[in-house]
Structures are given as structure tokens and as C-alpha cells.
Amino acid sequence: MLFVIKVGGNVIDNPALLQSFLEDFAAIKGPKILIHGGGKIATRIGDQLGIESNYVNGRRITDAATIDVVTMVYGGLVNKQLVAKLQAVGCNAIGMTGADANVIPAVKRPVKEIDYGFVGDINTANLNVGPLKAMLDAGLTPVFAPLTHDTHGQMLNTNADTIASSLAIALSAHYEVRLIYCFEKKGVLRDAQDDNAVINLINRSIYAELLEQKVLTDGILPKLENAFSAIESGVKEVLIGHAADVRSNTTGTVAGTLIC
Ligand SMILES: Nc1ncnc2c1ncn2[C@@H]1O[C@H](COP(=O)(O)OP(=O)(O)O)[C@@H](O)[C@H]1O
Numbered sequence: 254m255l256f257v258i259k260v261g262g263n264v265i266d267n268p269a270l271l272q273s274f275l276e277d278f279a280a281i282k283g284p285k286i287l288i289h290g291g292g293k294i295a296t297r298i299g300d301q302l303g304i305e306s307n308y309v310n311g312r313r314i315t316d317a318a319t320i321d322v323v324t325m326v327y328g329g330l331v332n333k334q335l336v337a338k339l340q341a342v343g344c345n346a347i348g349m350t351g352a353d354a355n356v357i358p359a360v361k362r363p364v365k366e367i368d369y370g371f372v373g374d375i376n377t378a379n380l381n382v383g384p385l386k387a388m389l390d391a392g393l394t395p396v397f398a399p400l401t402h403d404t405h406g407q408m409l410n411t412n413a414d415t416i417a418s419s420l421a422i423a424l425s426a427h428y429e430v431r432l433i434y435c436f437e438k439k440g441v442l443r444d445a446q447d448d449n450a451v452i453n454l455i456n457r458s459i460y461a462e463l464l465e466q467k468v469l470t471d472g473i474l475p476k477l478e479n480a481f482s483a484i485e486s487g488v489k490e491v492l493i494g495h496a497a498d499v500r501s502n503t504t505g506t507v508a509g510t511l512i513c
């Protein structure tokens with residue numbers, strides 16, 4: 254089993270939760286890949302530089318100044334700090350973006366009603382997972398920043414949940430994959446204000462009901478879309494749960510929301 258695990262920005266921003274998550278992640282036996290977000294950190298550093306952040310439908314509008322900020326923050330600061338912290342707990346991590354080894358070529362999102370700027374869309378069929386297999390076989394743990402490239406020299410910003418589902422789908426041709434989205438809630442909640450109202454299982458029909466009841470807002474929407482796209486494209490298991498539950502979600506009882 255290959256574990257493809259995504260950790261969100263709110264966990265990265267919480268030093269104690271991050272440290273215990275990384276220790277649990279390092280303890281996972283066998284091949285594994287980590288994908289990280291960091292949207293909130295990029296927003297904070299952008300503010301310090303006088304570069305304002307704008308989101309539409311959960312995606313950052315990424316103009317020329319913003320792609321430089323996110324390349325520095327995701328590909329540099331966040332990625333290298335996570336790699337160093339993983340090395341400190343015995344995990345032989347190697348930092349990656351989609352440009353490295355051309356693993357994730359993407360296309361700049363075409364301008365329709367909204368111009369997202371330097372945001373990359375991925376076609377899963379174009380991913381090059383050969384270098385990842387070689388790294389995994391060598392005992393390395395790839396750690397991906399949410400960045401892709403257009404193969405003509407331009408870096409592109411891509412939502413971390415999408416990078417995770419795309420890698421999980423492409424790697425499903427070679428491994429049985431469990432994709433786990435780790436964030437700061439115990440799973441998808443029936444009531445966003447009640448942290449204990451976890452929905453244990455969501456399929457397309459329950460998802461449609463939840464959408465109708467309007468209990469899903471913000472970042473949970475793209476996360477669920479990516480989760481369904483993964484389970485419908487060959488990924489064996491998809492879970493959405495708390496970062497503190499990653500140990501049980503990789504060894505024993507499932508905690509959180511199972512997508513099916
Ligand atoms: N029903 C819900 N269940 C869980 N989270 C929800 C729900 N509705 C809205 N959310 C929001 O979605 C957020 C998760 O999305 P996001 O911030 O993009 O996650 P990540 O940190 O993994 O990138 C949660 O922090 C929460 O505020």
C-alpha cells in the first residue's frame with residue numbers, strides 16, 4: 254500500500270500539531286508521499302510584502318507578483334522546513350515541486366469569466382511518476398509543494414488538494430493507494446460549527462444532499478471534489494480526517510470521513 258497524504262495550511266501553522274503529525278507520518282512503514290499546502294502562510298507573507306491575496310471559488314488569483322511569492326513560500330520556506338523537520342525525525346524526505354523531474358506538467362488555466370493568472374490545471378494522464386517510483390524504491394519520501402510548471406519555463410500555482418488527488422490517481426497504475434487529506438477538523442462535519450459532528454461516510458448521493466442542505470462551504474468543497482475524482486479514477490481508499498488521527502488512519506481503525 255502506498256500512502257499519499259496531504260496536510261493543510263492550518264496544521265502547518267500550528268507548531269505542536271505539525272510536530273506530532275510529522276512524527277506520526279515518519280513512523281508510517283513502507284512507501285509514502287506528502288503534499289503540503291500553505292495558502293495562509295503565503296497570504297501572510299504577501300501582506301508583509303504589500304501584495305494582496307484574492308481568492309475566487311477557493312482558488313488564488315495568481316498574478317505575476319503572486320506567483321513569485323508562492324514559489325518562494327511553497328517551494329522554498331514551507332517545503333524546506335518540512336523536509337528538515339522530517340529529516341530530524343528519521344524520514345528521508347526529498348523536497349519536490351511539479352517542475353522537478355517534470356513530474357507534474359500543467360497548463361495555465363484558460364481565461365474564461367475569471368482570469369486566475371498563473372494557476373496550473375493538471376491532466377492526470379500527463380504526470381510522470383517514473384522518477385517518484387525510483388525515489389520510493391530508493392527509500393526516499395517525496396514532499397510536494399503545491400506548484401506545477403507549464404514546461405516552457407513558467408511556474409504555476411496549483412491547489413494542494415488537487416496535486417494530492419492527481420498524484421494518487423497517477424500512482425494507482427503502479428500501487429494500491431490510500432489517499433488521506435489531513436486537516437484541523439475530525440472529518441467532514443454535518444454542522445461546521447460542531448467539531449464532533451463527523452460524517453463517517455460520504456458517497457455521491459449523500460454529497461448531493463449535503464450540498465442541498467448547504468452544510469459545506471469554503472475549502473471543504475474543492476477537497477470533496479478532489480476526493481471523489483480520486484475514488485472514481487482508481488484510487489483504492491480516500492479519507493478526510495484530522496492530522497492527529499494520521500497514525501490510526503495508516504495502521505488501524507479509520508477515524509474521519511471515508512469517501513466511497
Ligand atoms: N461541513 C464542513 N466540514 C468540515 N470543514 C468545513 C465544513 N464546511 C466548511 N469547512 C471549512 O473547510 C475548511 C477546510 O478547507 P481548507 O482550509 O482548504 O483545508 P486545508 O487546510 O486542508 O487546505 C475547514 O477549515 C472548515 O473551516
Ligand SMILES: CC(=O)N[C@@H](CCC(=O)OP(=O)(O)O)C(=O)O
Nearest residue numbers: 262290291292312313411412413
Ligand atoms: C491555485 C491555488 O489556490 N493554490 C493554493 C495552493 C496552496 C494550498 O492549496 O494551500 P492549503 O492546502 O493550505 O489551502 C493557494 O495559493 O492558496
